[in-house]
Amino acid sequence: MELPVFYAPEIREDAVSYTMNEDTSKYCIQVLRHEKGDTVLLADGRGNKYTTVITDDNRKKCVVQVSGREQMPAPSPALRIAIAFTKNASRIEWFLEKATEIGIQTIIPLVSARTEKEKIKAERLQNILVSAMLQSKQFYLPILEELQSFDKLVATNRDAQRFIAHCLPEQKIALEDVMEAGKDTIILIGPEGDFTSDEIKTALAAGFQPVSLGDTRLRTETAGMVAAVIMNIKS
Amino acid sequence: MELPVFYAPEIREDAVSYTMNEDTSKYCIQVLRHEKGDTVLLADGRGNKYTTVITDDNRKKCVVQVSGREQMPAPSPALRIAIAFTKNASRIEWFLEKATEIGIQTIIPLVSARTEKEKIKAERLQNILVSAMLQSKQFYLPILEELQSFDKLVATNRDAQRFIAHCLPEQKIALEDVMEAGKDTIILIGPEGDFTSDEIKTALAAGFQPVSLGDTRLRTETAGMVAAVIMNIKS
Structure with a gap:
């Protein structure tokens, strides 16, 4: 099963936890029915792929704990x-x-x-x-x-x-x-x-x-x- | 100036005149404001390109006279x-x-x-x-x-x-x-x-x-x- 990916533009590369914004929280928890303990991926749009686990499945402020970060190869040439x-x-x-x-x-x-x-x-x-x-x-x-x-x-x-x-x-x-x-x-x-x-x-x-x-x-x-x-x- | 092309699925290859259907007549005469005497192209969708002149700019039954037909090369391979x-x-x-x-x-x-x-x-x-x-x-x-x-x-x-x-x-x-x-x-x-x-x-x-x-x-x-x-x- 492929892991879902959510957008996390404000995440810092050294983050240990992250709170999704309201739209993303709603989409993750209410629409896709994810729960505490689920593993989800985050993309910051700058090439980083974060592996995270949901620690608070709040539908407005979903919190995840970061377990890993991978810098994907930059597309080249431009x-x-x-x-x-x-x-x-x-x-x-x-x-x-x-x-x-x-x-x-x-x-x-x-x-x-x-x-x-x-x-x-x-x-x-x-x-x-x-x-x-x-x-x-x-x-x-x-x-x-x-x-x-x-x-x-x-x-x-x-x-x-x-x-x-x-x-x-x-x-x-x-x-x-x-x-x-x-x-x-x-x-x-x-x-x-x-x-x-x-x-x-x-x-x-x-x-x-x-x-x-x-x-x-x-x-x-x-x-x-x-x-x-x-x-x-x-x- | 490029000539406009209209769809004429029922036209025969030996046609000397052709009456556009109601939708096409409306589009040609009412929307694009073509008039008697204007040169327009017809496509039958089977590779034929007809050069025609409008002889009756009726907005429901536009009639054209065919002055030429050219068979365009068939696309190949399929x-x-x-x-x-x-x-x-x-x-x-x-x-x-x-x-x-x-x-x-x-x-x-x-x-x-x-x-x-x-x-x-x-x-x-x-x-x-x-x-x-x-x-x-x-x-x-x-x-x-x-x-x-x-x-x-x-x-x-x-x-x-x-x-x-x-x-x-x-x-x-x-x-x-x-x-x-x-x-x-x-x-x-x-x-x-x-x-x-x-x-x-x-x-x-x-x-x-x-x-x-x-x-x-x-x-x-x-x-x-x-x-x-x-x-x-x-x-």
């Missing part, structure tokens, strides 16, 4: 996706869930000329990342960065491999054929109306390589997920 | 995904949309021992496939087969490459490392509770190869989508 958030919130939320499951480490909401969504509900999105991390049995929480402008990102990013996926009928290589293993990598995914040709020029001048994600026209969130899968298997 | 449908309908609907965008040709709803969903809303799902086909500028509609039992599928499928993705900690090769290009391929994706060990034995005995879709634990619909991406780039 895989970052900068993506224009869709107007339809559920589409980008799906993307965040799937990118987390697949193992992407950083997501950057990108504000480009045609981005339709320039506000994000950070707390709601953070909860999606946490759920997907726990669901997929991972211990590193992806980083959701703050909104960033296309121009600033293109001018300042220094990842070893930099790609831009766009739909213009120009020469592009398939991402899976050009990406090299072992290098920190970022890819830019445009909004439904695509990047402008000026933006593409700016990115190419800054050293981004134009790539294709297949022969079909993909929605923004699908392009993001396809990129996540290819980056993960090629890294 | 890529099939047999997947246990999730209890949560929106998750599998999302998978159908994404698999269509990516270019999978056949989806088989699989009934295995732990499948939680054994009924499908065929018409609703068909509409999702059509929308995703049009959206992604494709002209072949994926085939959504009828529900099929795990045992029957495993016993009768004759695709050149047959894979089963499961979560048991047994020896598996990554799908991207074992799949060969140019061969008709099927992959089986299990339900949230995974295939049973008996089912896995049955599949292996029938010549299915066990494969992994990455190092993280994926939800059913995510596993299906990851398989779709990998199959597409490796085919």
Whole structure:
């Protein structure tokens, strides 16, 4: 039987006991019916996996005693996706869930000329990342960065491999054929109306390589997920 | 400017004119505001792309005159995904949309021992496939087969490459490392509770190869989508 994993963002690495917050306590004790004496795992989202035993099954303040801590290997190389958030919130939320499951480490909401969504509900999105991390049995929480402008990102990013996926009928290589293993990598995914040709020029001048994600026209969130899968298997 | 594409499942290859059905007429004339004289494309879902001109912009029975027909190249090799449908309908609907965008040709709803969903809303799902086909500028509609039992599928499928993705900690090769290009391929994706060990034995005995879709634990619909991406780039 696999042990359940709960999120414990405030736990310290030297903790001997820990009190779950109210939401997590409720989920652990009331929903999943755990009791005093049960062994459960905690994830701090920073790579630590704590083995613990419930010592007080209070449904608002569940207390556990820590019996072990293991630092899981950090994902490497860094895989970052900068993506224009869709107007339809559920589409980008799906993307965040799937990118987390697949193992992407950083997501950057990108504000480009045609981005339709320039506000994000950070707390709601953070909860999606946490759920997907726990669901997929991972211990590193992806980083959701703050909104960033296309121009600033293109001018300042220094990842070893930099790609831009766009739909213009120009020469592009398939991402899976050009990406090299072992290098920190970022890819830019445009909004439904695509990047402008000026933006593409700016990115190419800054050293981004134009790539294709297949022969079909993909929605923004699908392009993001396809990129996540290819980056993960090629890294 | 790209021409819009509408679905015309009943059009004949030798048609000189065609009357859109009521839903499509409404969408074309009332929503997208097309008028008499506009050029629009039609897709029959069987690979034909028709170039047409609107001759009657009736919002219930839009009539077009066909000026050309082009048979698009058939996707090859065949890529099939047999997947246990999730209890949560929106998750599998999302998978159908994404698999269509990516270019999978056949989806088989699989009934295995732990499948939680054994009924499908065929018409609703068909509409999702059509929308995703049009959206992604494709002209072949994926085939959504009828529900099929795990045992029957495993016993009768004759695709050149047959894979089963499961979560048991047994020896598996990554799908991207074992799949060969140019061969008709099927992959089986299990339900949230995974295939049973008996089912896995049955599949292996029938010549299915066990494969992994990455190092993280994926939800059913995510596993299906990851398989779709990998199959597409490796085919």
